[in-house]
Amino acid sequence: MARTLSGSVRRELIDAVRTRYRSSEPSAKRLILREFAALTGYHRKSAIRVLNGESTDRDAVVRRRPRI
Secondary structure, eight states: OOOOOOHHHHHHHHHHHHHHHHTSOHHHHHHHHHHHHHHHOOOHHHHHHHHHTOOSOOOOOOOOOOOO
16 A cells, blocks of 8 residues: 655755755755655656756636737
8 A cells, every 4th residue: 555645744855955946966865755755656857846946836828819
C-alpha cells in the first residue's frame, strides 16, 4: 500500500526542496528531481512545475464574441 504525504508536510517539503533546486546546476537538478518525484509521487513534469514555482491555479479567461 502506498503512503501519501499530508498537505502540510508536502508544502514544507516543496518549500525546502524549491530553494535547493533553483540554486543548483542542471546535473544536480536531475538528482533532486528524481528524489522529489519518488517522495511525493508527482509525475516528473509536474514536479518541475512545482519546484519552479509556476502557478497551478489558472484563472479561466472568459472570451466573448464582440457585439455587432
